[in-house]
Structure formats: C-alpha cells, structure tokens
Amino acid sequence: MRLSFRLRHLLLSQLFLLPALTFSSCSQNNSEPVEKWVIGLVSYDAGAQSLDKYQNFKEYLEKQTHKIIELEPALNELQAVQQINSKTWSVVFAPPGLAAIAIGKNQYTPIFPLQGLNNLRSVLLVRDDSPFKNISDLANKVVALGQPGSAAGYYLPLYDLYGLTLKEIRFSSTPKTVLEWLSQGTIDAGALSEEEFQQYRNQFGTTKFRVLHTSRPVPAGVVLVSPAVDVNEQEQIKKAMSQATASIVEDAGYIPDAKLPDYTQFVKLVEKVRPLEAQVKKKPAVLEFNQNNAATSQPQ
Known part of the structure; x- marks a missing residue:
C-alpha cells in the first residue's frame, strides 16, 4: 500500500509538470530572433572612428524599427561593391559611384540625398x-x-x-x-x-x-535601401529617417526634405x-x- 501511494504521488506530480513544460517549450519555439540590418558606408582610412557620428542615428533607428542595427565601414569602394553585390548591406550611405552600381545593377532604391556637393567632378x-x-x-x-x-x-x-x-x-x-x-x-x-x-x-x-x-x-550621393528588405519595412525606414531630429540627420549626413538626384545618365x-x-x-x-x-x- 505504501508503494502504491508513492507511485500515485509520483504520477500526479508528473501530470502537473507536463502543462508547464509544454507551455515553456511552446514559448521558446514561438520566440523568433530579432532581425538584423547592416548599414554600410565608405570610410577610407578612418575605420571605426568614422562610426562615431552615426551612433545616435543607429540607436534611433533601432528604437523606431525594433531591429538590431549594425554599422559596417568599408575602407574603400572595392570592399563596398562586394557588399552591395551580395546585398549584405540593408541600407547604404552611398557616394555617386557606388550609388550608380547599386541602382543600375543591384536594384537598390534611393530614399534620400546625402549632404555635400550636388555637382561632383x-x-x-x-x-x-x-x-x-x-x-x-x-x-x-x-x-x-x-x-x-x-x-x-x-x-x-x-x-x-x-x-x-x-x-x-x-x-x-x-x-x-x-x-x-x-x-x-x-x-x-x-x-x-x-x-x-x-x-x-x-x-x-x-x-x-x-x-x-x-x-x-x-549627382550627389544618396541613401539606398536593399531590395532584400521587405517593401513595408523599406517604408518604415524611410518614415523613421524623415522624422529624425535635426541633430541626428546632421550627424548622419542626409537631407530628408530634398528632391532625389536623377541617376539615369550617370548609370x-x-x-x-x-x-x-x-x-x-x-x-x-x-x-x-x-x-x-x-x-x-x-x-x-
């Protein structure tokens, strides 16, 4: 009788544990990893130092989009072209040459002009x-x-x-x-x-x-969004960048309220x-x- 009581107690304990374990397992399976977006830019020999002025922009975009944002500098255009060709960069702060390749060959979408010269020579x-x-x-x-x-x-x-x-x-x-x-x-x-x-x-x-x-x-350089980013999320990025504070916009170096340059002839x-x-x-x-x-x- 004592053995039967213990066995019954053990079985009841397992029955109470099963729903909890099932709930925990389902919770783990339903939790999806946060998506990461990589923002690319050309920094030449400045390296990591060039990322400082983008830090506030990075934190702001993470908060607005609920994504992990990673800043990735390329030391020259050759490295940048490789990242664009592979569509590794979700958003690109692109000078004109990279912009022409990204738009003409890789279907990146321009969303804002960059600050700087309108007629680079x-x-x-x-x-x-x-x-x-x-x-x-x-x-x-x-x-x-x-x-x-x-x-x-x-x-x-x-x-x-x-x-x-x-x-x-x-x-x-x-x-x-x-x-x-x-x-x-x-x-x-x-x-x-x-x-x-x-x-x-x-x-x-x-x-x-x-x-x-x-x-x-x-034309002037532009901010580009990769075709690998969902169309709705592209709009989310554009909206967030257009609503950023003046200090964030100035540090990141884009112009939210200016007409996009025409890249047709340069492409x-x-x-x-x-x-x-x-x-x-x-x-x-x-x-x-x-x-x-x-x-x-x-x-x-």
Missing part, C-alpha cells in the same frame, strides 16, 4: 612642373585611378581617358595616396574628386599640383565604361573597346 592632376598640357599628353604614361566603385577616382576618368593607350594604370585605395604618388614622382597623373583635392593639396610640403582636366558633373555612363575594365590591369592599358561592342558602347 573628377580632376586629373599632374605636378605643377609637369610638361603635360592636355589629356592626350598622357598617352604611354603612368596614371593612377581609384578603386572600381568610385565616381571621381575611377568611372569619370576612365570615361575621359577613352581612346588612349597608357603605359600602366595604378590603383589607389584612398584619394590621398594619389597625391602621395604624384608628390614622389612615381606616377605621371592621378584622378580624384575636386573636393578631395582641395582637402589634401596642402599636405605635401612644397610640392604643387596642377589640374590637367576636369570631368562632367555627377548609363557607368555601363558604357564597364567594358573597359577588361583592359585596365593590362600593361600597356589600351583604353578602347573591342570590335564586338565598340559600336554600341563607345562613349559619346
């Missing part, structure tokens, strides 16, 4: 003591460009150098490095934006530089230039299209 620079007077004088010379993905450092100068044969094209990871190479005399000319030239031009002692050629203008320019990419790493670099695509791709 590229300049081809030489040392002030250089004998070169025209862009055609760079034939069979060594020219430095930026990374693929850069409007001012790569796409615009390639467009303007079309038709030339260069001894070599060297690729710089940062705009400042182009001026360092020019100062050292290891290249004959180099490309970067007008804005970057003004920023760095006085950091090389007595070396003086001269603008050999100035490109056509391109076409980038598409025209991209067939030249097969030539740029060759020595010499013959910047002409092959016969199969020359009729349709030649810059105008």
Whole structure:
C-alpha cells in the first residue's frame, strides 16, 4: 500500500509538470530572433572612428524599427561593391559611384540625398612642373585611378581617358595616396574628386599640383535601401529617417526634405565604361573597346 501511494504521488506530480513544460517549450519555439540590418558606408582610412557620428542615428533607428542595427565601414569602394553585390548591406550611405552600381545593377532604391556637393567632378592632376598640357599628353604614361566603385577616382576618368593607350594604370585605395604618388614622382597623373583635392593639396610640403582636366558633373550621393528588405519595412525606414531630429540627420549626413538626384545618365555612363575594365590591369592599358561592342558602347 505504501508503494502504491508513492507511485500515485509520483504520477500526479508528473501530470502537473507536463502543462508547464509544454507551455515553456511552446514559448521558446514561438520566440523568433530579432532581425538584423547592416548599414554600410565608405570610410577610407578612418575605420571605426568614422562610426562615431552615426551612433545616435543607429540607436534611433533601432528604437523606431525594433531591429538590431549594425554599422559596417568599408575602407574603400572595392570592399563596398562586394557588399552591395551580395546585398549584405540593408541600407547604404552611398557616394555617386557606388550609388550608380547599386541602382543600375543591384536594384537598390534611393530614399534620400546625402549632404555635400550636388555637382561632383573628377580632376586629373599632374605636378605643377609637369610638361603635360592636355589629356592626350598622357598617352604611354603612368596614371593612377581609384578603386572600381568610385565616381571621381575611377568611372569619370576612365570615361575621359577613352581612346588612349597608357603605359600602366595604378590603383589607389584612398584619394590621398594619389597625391602621395604624384608628390614622389612615381606616377605621371592621378584622378580624384575636386573636393578631395582641395582637402589634401596642402599636405605635401612644397610640392604643387596642377589640374590637367576636369570631368562632367555627377549627382550627389544618396541613401539606398536593399531590395532584400521587405517593401513595408523599406517604408518604415524611410518614415523613421524623415522624422529624425535635426541633430541626428546632421550627424548622419542626409537631407530628408530634398528632391532625389536623377541617376539615369550617370548609370548609363557607368555601363558604357564597364567594358573597359577588361583592359585596365593590362600593361600597356589600351583604353578602347573591342570590335564586338565598340559600336554600341563607345562613349559619346
């Protein structure tokens, strides 16, 4: 009788425990992980330091969207292009070259213009003591460009150098490095934006530089949203960013109440230039299209 009582007590205990265990198990299974969005930007050599000004924006967006927000800086455009091609970046603070690739090739959606120049231009620079007077004088010379993905450092100068044969094209990871190479005399000319030239031009002692050629203008950079983000959530991001405080907007560097720039023509320019990419790493670099695509791709 004592054994039966104990057994009955044990069975009753198990019956009372079962609902609790079932409820706990269901609760665990129904709890879904919080989605993470990655915000990408190009920081060159600033690295993690460049993220400080985005910290308030990050915290604000997390609160408004109930998502985990991660800031990810790319040290150059080449790294940024890889992240855009893989759609790793949910939101991108994109300068014009990256924006053209993201919009034209990867279906990213622009939502706000970035602060900065509305008419960015590229300049081809030489040392002030250089004998070169025209862009055609760079034939069979060594020219430095930026990374693929850069409007001012790569796409615009390639467009303007079309038709030339260069001894070599060297690729710089940062705009400042182009001026360092020019100062050292290891290249004959180099490309970067007008804005970057003004920023760095006085950091090389007595070396003086001269603008050999100035490109056509391109649109301002934009904030982009990945097609991998749900349409309703894209609207959620746009609404939250448009309602952010003035200090958050200023630190993050976008303009919530301005008209978006038109990227139609610049996307076409980038598409025209991209067939030249097969030539740029060759020595010499013959910047002409092959016969199969020359009729349709030649810059105008």
